[in-house]
Amino acid sequence: xxxxxxxxxxxxxxxxxxxxxxxxxxxxxxxxxxxxxxxxxxxxxxxxxxxxxxxxxxxxxxxxxxxxxxxxxxxxxxxxxxxxxxxxxxxxxxxxxxxxxxxxxxxxxxxxxxxxxxxxxxxxxxxxxxxxxxxxxxxxxxxxxxxxxxxxxxxxxxxxxxxxxxxxxxxxxxxxxxxxxxxxxxxxxxxxxxxxxxxxxxxxxxxxxxxxxxxxxxxxxxxxxxxxxxxxxxxxxxxxxxxxxxxxxxxxxxxxxxxxxxxxxxxxxxxxxxxxxxxxxxxxxxxxxxxxxxxxxxxxxxxxxxxxxxxxxxxxxxxxxxxxxxxxx
Amino acid sequence: xxxxxxxxxxxxxxxxxxxxxxxxxxxxxxxxxxxxxxxxxxxxxxxxxxxxxxxxxxxxxxxxxxxxxxxxxxxxxxxxxxxxxxxxxxxxxxxxxxxxxxxxxxxxxxxxxxxxxxxxxxxxxxxxxxxxxxxxxxxxxxxxxxxxxxxxxxxxxxxxxxxxxxxxxxxxxxxxxxxxxxxxxxxxxxxxxxxxxxxxxxxxxxxxxxxxxxxxxxxxxxxxxxxxxxxxxxxxxxxxxxxxxxxxxxxxxxxxxxxxxxxxxxxxxxxxxxxxxxxxxxxxxxxxxxxxxxxxxxxxxxxxxxxxxxxxxxxxxxxxxxxxxxxxx
DNA sequence: TCCAGCAACTTGAACGATCCAATCCTGCCT
DNA sequence: AGGCAGGATTGGATCGTTCAAGTTGCTGGA
Numbered sequence: 156x157x158x159x160x161x162x163x164x165x166x167x168x169x170x171x172x173x174x175x176x177x178x179x180x181x182x183x184x185x186x187x188x189x190x191x192x193x194x195x196x197x198x199x200x201x202x203x204x205x206x207x208x209x210x211x212x213x214x215x216x217x218x219x220x221x222x223x224x225x226x227x228x229x230x231x232x233x234x235x236x237x238x239x240x241x242x243x244x245x246x247x248x249x250x251x252x253x254x255x256x257x258x259x260x261x262x263x264x265x266x267x268x269x270x271x272x273x274x275x276x277x278x279x280x281x282x283x284x285x286x287x288x289x290x291x292x293x294x295x296x297x298x299x300x301x302x303x304x305x306x307x308x309x310x311x312x313x314x315x316x317x318x319x320x321x322x323x324x325x326x327x328x329x330x331x332x333x334x335x336x337x338x339x340x341x342x343x344x345x346x347x348x349x350x351x352x353x354x355x356x357x358x359x360x361x362x363x364x365x366x367x368x369x370x371x372x373x374x375x376x377x378x379x380x381x382x383x384x385x386x387x388x389x390x391x392x393x394x395x396x397x398x399x400x401x402x403x404x405x406x407x408x409x410x411x412x413x414x415x416x417x418x419x420x421x422x423x424x425x426x427x428x429x430x431x432x433x434x435x436x437x438x439x440x441x442x443x444x445x446x447x448x449x450x451x452x453x454x455x456x457x458x459x460x461x462x463x464x465x466x467x468x469x470x471x472x473x474x475x476x477x478x479x480x481x482x483x484x
Numbered sequence: 485x486x487x488x489x490x491x492x493x494x495x496x497x498x499x500x501x502x503x504x505x506x507x508x509x510x511x512x513x514x515x516x517x518x519x520x521x522x523x524x525x526x527x528x529x530x531x532x533x534x535x536x537x538x539x540x541x542x543x544x545x546x547x548x549x550x551x552x553x554x555x556x557x558x559x560x561x562x563x564x565x566x567x568x569x570x571x572x573x574x575x576x577x578x579x580x581x582x583x584x585x586x587x588x589x590x591x592x593x594x595x596x597x598x599x600x601x602x603x604x605x606x607x608x609x610x611x612x613x614x615x616x617x618x619x620x621x622x623x624x625x626x627x628x629x630x631x632x633x634x635x636x637x638x639x640x641x642x643x644x645x646x647x648x649x650x651x652x653x654x655x656x657x658x659x660x661x662x663x664x665x666x667x668x669x670x671x672x673x674x675x676x677x678x679x680x681x682x683x684x685x686x687x688x689x690x691x692x693x694x695x696x697x698x699x700x701x702x703x704x705x706x707x708x709x710x711x712x713x714x715x716x717x718x719x720x721x722x723x724x725x726x727x728x729x730x731x732x733x734x735x736x737x738x739x740x741x742x743x744x745x746x747x748x749x750x751x752x753x754x755x756x757x758x759x760x761x762x763x764x765x766x767x768x769x770x771x772x773x774x775x776x777x778x779x780x781x782x783x784x785x786x787x788x789x790x791x792x793x794x795x796x797x798x799x800x801x802x803x804x805x806x807x808x809x810x811x812x813x
Numbered sequence: 814t815c816c817a818g819c820a821a822c823t824t825g826a827a828c829g830a831t832c833c834a835a836t837c838c839t840g841c842c843t
Numbered sequence: 844a845g846g847c848a849g850g851a852t853t854g855g856a857t858c859g860t861t862c863a864a865g866t867t868g869c870t871g872g873a
Binding site: 160202204205206207208209211212217219224225226227234236237240241244245248253254255256257258270271272274275276277383408411432433434437438 | 489531533534535536537538540541546548553554555563565566567569570573574577582583584585586587599600601603604605606712737740761762763766767
C-alpha cells in the first residue's frame with residue numbers, strides 16, 4: 156500500500172500552504188488562477204483525495220445518507236426497493252454523497268438505529284420508504300432536526316416534510332380508463348384493506364375513473380391483504396358476485412392471483428396489476444409502472460438541497476406512473 | 485439537538501481520565517472492576533457513543549464494508565442480490581460493521597471507485613458479487629492489500645482469496661436426480677454459453693448426474709444467453725431435436741421460457757429452474773434455491789475474521805442449495 | 814530500609830482536514 | 844517615497860479518539 160497522500164503532501168508538492176490547498180477545494184474563487192492550477196495539478200499527480208473522517212471531524216458533516224433495506228417480504232414486490240436503491244446510490248454518488256444501509260425490524264428499533272447512526276457516524280440525512288399514518292419515525296427525525304425525505308407521501312399533512320411520491324391514483328385511473336376505452340363498463344378492483352394511504356389512493360383512482368364514466372363502483376371492489384392466494388380468492392369472489400368484465404389490482408401479487416382465477420373461470424377477463432415487477436414482465440401482465448429511478452433521483456435532489464442549505468421549507472414531488480401494456484389487457 | 489457527548493464528558497462524569505474510558509471500551513481487562521462499572525454507568529447515563537470519524541482518524545479503520553449494487557438487468561434475477569444485501573447488512577450490523585453501497589458500470593470504473601472509497605472513507609473491506617475468470621477487480625484488491633471476500637468462486641485458483649459460494653453443480657445434479665427418480669432418462673439441459681464459471685458448473689452437475697445414471701448426455705443440451713425468449717427458443721429446438729422428456733435450466737428466466745415452449749408443444753415435460761426467484765414461486769416453477777442469507781452471513785464472517793486479524797490465509801465456504809418442488813416437476 | 818516490579822490510572826501528542834485571525838505581498842495612488 | 848487597500852497566503856487551534864509514555868501507589872524480596 157502506497158504511503159498516504161495528505162493535504163500537506165499536496166501543499167509541499169505545489170509549494171503552497173495547506174490552507175491554500177484547502178481553499179482550492181472548498182473556495183476556489185479566492186485563489187489566484189495560476190496557483191489554483193498548480194495545486195490542481197499536484198492533486199491529480201499525487202492522486203490526492205480528502206480524508207472524509209478528518210473533514211467530518213471539523214465540519215460535522217459526513218456526506219453519508221442512510222437508507223433502510225427491508226426484508227423481501229412477499230418476494231414479488233422486493234425488486235421495487237432494489238431498483239429504487241440503485242437509482243438512489245447512483246444519484247447520490249454524482250452529488251458527492253454515499254449511501255449507507257441499515258435494517259430494522261420495527262419503528263421503535265429503527266429510531267434507536269437513527270440515534271446510533273447519527274451519533275456514531277454523524278449521518279447527514281435519511282431517505283425513508285413506506286411511511287404510514289402517524290409514523291413515529293418522521294416525528295422523531297423532525298423533532299431532532301435531522302434532514303430527511305420520504306419516498307411516499309405523509310398522508311396526514313402533506314406539508315409536514317419533504318417527500319417524493321408516485322401518483323398511484325393516476326395510475327389506477329389510467330388503467331381503468333384503458334379498460335373503459337376497450338369497451339368495459341363493469342370494472343372490478345382488488346385492493347388492500349382501507350387504512351393504508353397507498354392502498355386507499357390506488358382505490359380512489361379506480362373509483363374516480365369509473366364515476367367519471369358514469370359507472371357506479373359500489374360492490375365492484377374487494378379488500379384483502381397482499382398475496383397471490385389472497386388475490387385469487389378475492390377475484391373468484393368478485394367474479395361470482397358482481398361479475399365484472401375486467402379487473403384492476405393494487406399490486407402485481409394480487410393481479411397474479413386474480414389471473415389464475417380468471418384463467419380457470421372466464422378466460423376473457425382482462426387484468427391489470429401495479430408496480431410492473433419482473434413477474435409482470437415475465438408472464439405478460441399489463442401493469443402500472445412507477446418511475447423508480449426518477450423518484451430516487453428526486454429524493455436525493457430534495458435531500459441535498461436541504462443539506463446544502465439551498466432549501467429551508469419542505470418541498471415535494473409527485474411523479475406520474477405509466478401503464479405498460481402486455482397480453483393481459 | 486442535544487449537545488455532544490464525547491469521551492471527555494463521560495470521563496468527567498465518572499471522574500476518570502479520557503484514556504480510562506477508552507480502555508473500558510477497547511481493553512476492559514486492564515481496568516479495575518469497580519472503575520469499569522462506574523464508567524459503564526456514566527456511558528449509559530449520558531447515552532455516549534464513540535464517534536467513528538475520530539476513532540477512524542487514529543486507527544485508520546472505519547468499520548465500514550462496501551458492496552456494489554448492480555442495476556437490475558434481467559429483472560427476474562434482481563431479487564437474488566436484494567436478498568443477499570439484506571442478509572449482509574443484518575449480519576454486518578451484529579458484527580459492528582455498517583454497509584456502504586456503490587455502483588459501477590464496468591470493471592475499470594469499479595477499480596477507480598475502490599481507490600476513491602479507500603482513500604476518502606478508508607473502507608475496511610469489500611464484498612464482491614459475480615466474479616469472472618481473470619477478474620481485474622480481485623487482482624487489484626489483492627495487489628493493494630485490501631481485505632475482500634467474493635460471493636462466487638474464483639474459477640482459476642480456489643486458493644487465491646476468500647470466497648463463499650453455493651454448489652451450483654450439486655443443485656443441478658439434485659434437480660436431475662429428482663427427474664431420474666421420477667422415471668425420466670432423456671433429461672435435457674438449457675444453459676449459458678461455455679466460458680462462464682457459474683454456467684459451466686451448473687451444466688457439469690446435470691452431466692454428472694446423467695452419466696452416473698448411465699445416460700449419454702451428448703446432444704441433450706443447448707447453450708444460449710440468459711432470457712425468457714432465449715429459453716423458449718432453446719427449448720423448442722431441443723424438444724424438436726433430441727426430444728428430452730424433462731428439462732433442467734441454468735436460470736429461472738430460461739426455465740420460464742422453456743415452460744412456455746413446453747406448454748405449447750408437449751404438456752407433460754417437467755421443467756426445473758435455478759435461483760428460486762419470486763417468479764418461480766409465483767408461477768409454481770420447481771427451482772433450485774440458494775441459501776442467500778446464509779451466504780451473506782458467511783461472507784461477513786470471513787471478512788471480519790480477516791479484519792480482526794483472526795484469519796491470515798484465504799478461507800472458503802461452499803454451501804449446498806436445495807430443490808424447491810412445485811407444480812412443474 | 815530500599816527499590817524493583819507491577820497494576821491502575823493520567824497526561825501529552827498525533828491522526829488530517831478546516832476555520833480563524835494574523836501576516837505578507839503587490840500594485841496603486843498621492 | 845511612503846502609505847494604504849485589498850487579496851493571497853500562513854500559522855496555530857480545533858474536532859474526538861487512541862497510542863505511547865509517564866505518574867502514582869502498593870507489594871514484596873534482599
